[in-house]
Amino acid sequence: MNLKVIEGPTDEVVSLEEAKSHLRIDGDDExxxxxxxxxxxxxxxxxxTGRSFVEKTYxxxxxxxxxxxxxxxxxxxxxxxxxxxxxxxxxxxxxLTEGYDYYILKGYDESLIYPSLERGWPNDIFDLFGNLKIRxxxxxxxxxxxxxxxxxxxxxxxxxxxxxxxxxxxxxxxxGVSSLLRPFWVPRW
Numbered sequence: 001m002n003l004k005v006i007e008g009p010t011d012e013v014v015s016l017e018e019a020k021s022h023l024r025i026d027g028d029d030e031x032x033x034x035x036x037x038x039x040x041x042x043x044x045x046x047x048x049t050g051r052s053f054v055e056k057t058y059x060x061x062x063x064x065x066x067x068x069x070x071x072x073x074x075x076x077x078x079x080x081x082x083x084x085x086x087x088x089x090x091x092x093x094x095x096l097t098e099g100y101d102y103y104i105l106k107g108y109d110e111s112l113i114y115p116s117l118e119r120g121w122p123n124d125i126f127d128l129f130g131n132l133k134i135r136x137x138x139x140x141x142x143x144x145x146x147x148x149x150x151x152x153x154x155x156x157x158x159x160x161x162x163x164x165x166x167x168x169x170x171x172x173x174x175x176g177v178s179s180l181l182r183p184f185w186v187p188r189w
Contacts, residue, residue, distance in 0.1 A: 002061035002130055003074050009054035013042050013143040014151045022152045023159055034159065041154035045147060048178070050186035051076055053147055055139035061130045067120035070105075070112045071134070076186060078104070078111035079137040086132050088124040096122075109186055111138075150180035 016031060019038050046053055052075040064071055073081075081104055084096040096102055101119070105112040113134070115121040125131050143151075154177050 007057035
């Protein structure tokens with residue numbers, strides 16, 4: 001998948017204070033370490049579910065399969081499409097216009113971009129692989145409580161199991177994490 005984060009999150013799903021309270025830690029000696037565990041736990045949750053739990057700006061490079069086929073944007077929920085660009089046969093980058101060249105069907109589990117019913121996608125889009133560049137914002141303004149709880153549990157797991165482990169000592173991701181995240185899983189294949 002040709003998806004990259006253009007602008008990362010400004011906040012995490014779980015604050016440092018919430019995580020420290022969950023871990024029952026008063027001091028600030030390990031704040032940087034705990035924050036890195038919060039970030040790793042959130043990223044794990046996003047990979048597991050296929051959702052963006054914090055607001056981010058993405059760039060998705062793709063090609064529609066056919067002239068009138070839709071494009072599904074990864075990492076829902078969609079906040080807004082910022083722009084759709086493509087390169088024409090004269091090697092110029094052109095911007096498509098919402099409502100004229102395409103329209104958006106925005107949902108909780110999926111966000112689809114359809115071409116104009118009269119014209120379809122421009123023919124130049126099919127000339128080069130990865131010729132369509134979509135920039136958009138996705139993520140929750142506030143993550144659901146089960147996701148927050150999963151991130152707290154996973155942060156705690158990372159904190160308590162930070163040493164190199166032997167196979168005998170290895171502890172898998174706590175069962176409760178996948179149980180809490182499973183309802184938010186987005187089918188991808």
